[in-house]
Amino acid sequence: MAVTPIEGLAKTTTIRKPLISPRLELVLVNALLIALCAAVIFPVIYAVLVSVRPDKLGPTMAFSLDTWFFGHYTRLLSSDRFLRYILNSAINSIGGAALTTVCAAMAGYAFARFRFRGGNLMLGIVLGLMMLPGLTNLIPLYKLASDLEIRDTYFLMIITYAAYGIPFGIWVMKNFFESIPRELEEAAAVDGATPFQGFLRVVVPIAVPGLISVFLLNFVYNWNDFLTALLLLSSTEMKTATVGLFDFQNQLAGNESELLAASCVIIMLPGIALFLAARRAFFQSMVEGAVKG
Amino acid sequence: MRVNKIYPYLLVAPAMLLIAAVSLYPTLYSLWLSLQRFRRGVASFGGLTNYQFLVTDDNFWNALRVTLIFGVFFVLITMVFSFVLALVFNRRLRFGPLYMTIIFIPWMLSEVVSGIMFLWIFNFGIADALVAPFFGEGYQFLASPVGAMGVIILATVWRSLAFAMLIVLAGLQTVSREIYEAAGLDGANRWQTFWQITWPLLLPTTTVTILLLSIQAVNATGMFLSITRGGPGRSTEALSLYMYNQVARPPFDFGYGAAISVVMFLLNMALAIFYIRTLRRESTTAAA
Numbered sequence: 001m002a003v004t005p006i007e008g009l010a011k012t013t014t015i016r017k018p019l020i021s022p023r024l025e026l027v028l029v030n031a032l033l034i035a036l037c038a039a040v041i042f043p044v045i046y047a048v049l050v051s052v053r054p055d056k057l058g059p060t061m062a063f064s065l066d067t068w069f070f071g072h073y074t075r076l077l078s079s080d081r082f083l084r085y086i087l088n089s090a091i092n093s094i095g096g097a098a099l100t101t102v103c104a105a106m107a108g109y110a111f112a113r114f115r116f117r118g119g120n121l122m123l124g125i126v127l128g129l130m131m132l133p134g135l136t137n138l139i140p141l142y143k144l145a146s147d148l149e150i151r152d153t154y155f156l157m158i159i160t161y162a163a164y165g166i167p168f169g170i171w172v173m174k175n176f177f178e179s180i181p182r183e184l185e186e187a188a189a190v191d192g193a194t195p196f197q198g199f200l201r202v203v204v205p206i207a208v209p210g211l212i213s214v215f216l217l218n219f220v221y222n223w224n225d226f227l228t229a230l231l232l233l234s235s236t237e238m239k240t241a242t243v244g245l246f247d248f249q250n251q252l253a254g255n256e257s258e259l260l261a262a263s264c265v266i267i268m269l270p271g272i273a274l275f276l277a278a279r280r281a282f283f284q285s286m287v288e289g290a291v292k293g
Numbered sequence: 294m295r296v297n298k299i300y301p302y303l304l305v306a307p308a309m310l311l312i313a314a315v316s317l318y319p320t321l322y323s324l325w326l327s328l329q330r331f332r333r334g335v336a337s338f339g340g341l342t343n344y345q346f347l348v349t350d351d352n353f354w355n356a357l358r359v360t361l362i363f364g365v366f367f368v369l370i371t372m373v374f375s376f377v378l379a380l381v382f383n384r385r386l387r388f389g390p391l392y393m394t395i396i397f398i399p400w401m402l403s404e405v406v407s408g409i410m411f412l413w414i415f416n417f418g419i420a421d422a423l424v425a426p427f428f429g430e431g432y433q434f435l436a437s438p439v440g441a442m443g444v445i446i447l448a449t450v451w452r453s454l455a456f457a458m459l460i461v462l463a464g465l466q467t468v469s470r471e472i473y474e475a476a477g478l479d480g481a482n483r484w485q486t487f488w489q490i491t492w493p494l495l496l497p498t499t500t501v502t503i504l505l506l507s508i509q510a511v512n513a514t515g516m517f518l519s520i521t522r523g524g525p526g527r528s529t530e531a532l533s534l535y536m537y538n539q540v541a542r543p544p545f546d547f548g549y550g551a552a553i554s555v556v557m558f559l560l561n562m563a564l565a566i567f568y569i570r571t572l573r574r575e576s577t578t579a580a581a
Contacts, residue, residue, distance in 0.1 A: 040395060040451065050413060107308035110304035116298070136561060139326070140320070141319045224402065227515060227518075272402075
């Protein structure tokens with residue numbers, strides 16, 4: 001500060017009277033936020049309400065709060081095809097997220113700790129890819145996968161999801177490792193551990209929170225992915241839940257909204273549940289990935 | 294710590310190989326594909342034919358226009374709302390975490406699920422009932438080009454709002470409280486404080502958020518697919534959807550699809566370079 005505050009100055013400056021009292025303001029802010037939250041969550045609540053209304057009401061906004069009909073859920077959960085879609089989604093998203101986490105942890109550690117030739121270039125590529133969504137390479141990927149005859153395989157989906165998640169994962173893990181003091185590994189080295197042992201036994205255990213957030217965030221993104229799966233998967237056996245839902249929406253053409261609603265609810269459950277369980281991890285990794293340069 | 298020179302390379306190898314195979318190589322391959330002509334699934338070298346067709350293709354220009362209109366409204370609306378929300382959440386409200394959790398839920402949903410849920414609101418008469426006083430009974434949102442675009446923009450803002458807000462909030466929290474206290478001492482009112490302190494200090498954060506949202510806007514596909522599939526007519530056929538349609542429908546023209554994806558890549562690239570430069574500038578000013 002260039003000017004030193006002078007005693008008593010605060011008294012001479014005119015203290016503006018606020019337009020509304022702080023208490024009223026707090027009430028207003030809360031009321032607005034409650035209204036906003038209600039509007040935001042409404043589609044989700046409404047999907048739940050549609051999913052438990054009795055069979056085939058057609059395109060009407062009606063719902064009933066007294067009778068909860070779970071027939072659509074039992075029908076879905078006894079459908080082999082639906083369960084297969086869910087299983088495919090689970091395999092692809094867990095596999096992809098796990099592979100992302102392992103690769104991102106190793107690479108993030110290398111970028112955080114070592115200076116090596118080509119390192120900055122690689123980091124630049126990583127940062128660039130973080131900004132470039134997978135959409136623009138979908139067509140060549142589809143063509144390549146067709147030529148190599150690996151479309152409709154878990155392998156293809158897992159490596160694709162893993163690669164999409166890696167740049168962001170590296171960024172988050174790099175920031176995480178940079179906050180861990182080097183002395184820990186140096187102590188391990190003095191005790192005779194190899195560098196890789198030091199990484200695995202000393203650094204990784206400390207980095208578990210970071211690893212979990214990378215895994216969870218990627219799991220949810222993979223689970224919700226729609227476009228990649230839509231283009232790369234065509235056999236009924238291998239389709240994921242979101243692609244199945246899209247097909248289902250087309251086939252039904254407005255009929256059986258209740259069954260569609262029940263599938264929506266089941267598909268959105270893992271994402272919401274994981275988010276509620278690990279909010280902090282999600283927020284932190286999202287901010288780190290987006291703004292820390 | 295002394296380590297073998299190869300060690301860092303071994304650590305980055307799995308990640309780099311995956312990126313190279315799934316992201317880098319296909320991107321280069323799309324350049325090559327875009328120079329091919331596909332006739333009944335058979336490719337032959339066509340030079341710049343696809344690009345020549347592109348510049349004269351009305352549907353391509355339409356798609357570009359749709360993407361731009363969508364992008365401008367989506368980014369603007371999301372920015373304004375996320376700014377206001379971030380300022381509110383920066384004040385440590387008692388139920389702040391609860392509100393924030395609820396607002397974040399849409400970001401955790403798949404675009405197909407979101408799209409279907411929005412369709413119900415507009416097909417089951419809920420939205421019609423809400424707007425009846427303004428538009429009259431039975432306004433068919435999804436049947437009019439403007440209405441359909443409005444629904445997609447609304448759904449996308451709904452999904453991205455919390456994410457944008459979180460980034461602005463993170464930026465706000467780096468502005469130290471002392472600056473505000475000093476401003477309060479100098480007798481600045483809230484309006485002045487916002488425009489003279491918060492806004493200039495947040496400018497880099499704002500730029501970053503706008504760029505991240507713009508990248509999302511250029512690549513938005515899921516909502517378009519699940520809500521309108523481009524209709525009515527071609528009024529919501531965004532660039533991404535037009536690209537997708539080239540390979541998802543007959544005549545399965547990979548060459549032309551690849552040409553469109555090269556254009557999209559360049560759009561993304563321009564935004565990404567801008568983004569990285571902003572981050573760089575921000576970190577150098579922060580260090581100074």
